[in-house]
Amino acid sequence: MASSAFSRLLNLQGHLQEMKQGVRDGNGRWHLRVSPDVSDALMRGTAIVALESTIISHGMPYPQNLQTAKDVEAIVRENGAIPATIAILDGIPCIGLTTEELEKLAKLGTKAQKTARRDIAYVVATKANGATTVSSTMFFASMVGIPVFVTGGIGGVHRNGENSKSF
Numbered sequence: 001m002a003s004s005a006f007s008r009l010l011n012l013q014g015h016l017q018e019m020k021q022g023v024r025d026g027n028g029r030w031h032l033r034v035s036p037d038v039s040d041a042l043m044r045g046t047a048i049v050a051l052e053s054t055i056i057s058h059g060m061p062y063p064q065n066l067q068t069a070k071d072v073e074a075i076v077r078e079n080g081a082i083p084a085t086i087a088i089l090d091g092i093p094c095i096g097l098t099t100e101e102l103e104k105l106a107k108l109g110t111k112a113q114k115t116a117r118r119d120i121a122y123v124v125a126t127k128a129n130g131a132t133t134v135s136s137t138m139f140f141a142s143m144v145g146i147p148v149f150v151t152g153g154i155g156g157v158h159r160n161g162e163n164s165k166s167f
Helices: 002-019 036-044 054-058 064-078 099-111 117-125 134-144
Strands: 030-034 048-051 082-089 092-095 113-115 130-132
Touching: 030 036, 030 134, 036 048, 036 082, 048 064, 048 134, 054 064, 054 099, 054 113, 054 130, 064 082, 064 099, 082 099, 082 117, 082 134, 092 117, 092 134, 113 117, 117 130, 117 134, 130 134
Parallel strands: 030 092, 048 082, 113 130
Antiparallel strands: 082 092, 082 130
16 A cells, blocks of 8 residues: 555656646647746645736736735745746746746736636637636646635626626
């Protein structure tokens, strides 16, 4: 039993080591990139908090959006966890962003597509930039084994919401 658990652990470690640089297809293109901080935290079992990125691109104007993103990441770090802001940049899903990548997303603003889970394939296939919503953040966080995430807000009033009979 112990050797079976050890074998699974070694297999997981191999996958996580591969994620340090990302996952490539047969043509050498990246499918997914996990930042070194997040990859190391996954291997060590350190707490990680996934952060959605739509609030950066669609929630407020530049440069307040960039400062807010940096502040939220700092709060996560101050509380003993590693922040993993998630976005799709140039068609590559990224788990954990550098300061430069946060700035790129902040400057793109609404030019980055608001990306729900249903939109992931399109944004990746067109090599576009996408800011993740709750559903796509959950999808990518789950894919790499991050069970906790933070969002800037869930839901809100949708188009023609005032005409809804549900209240």
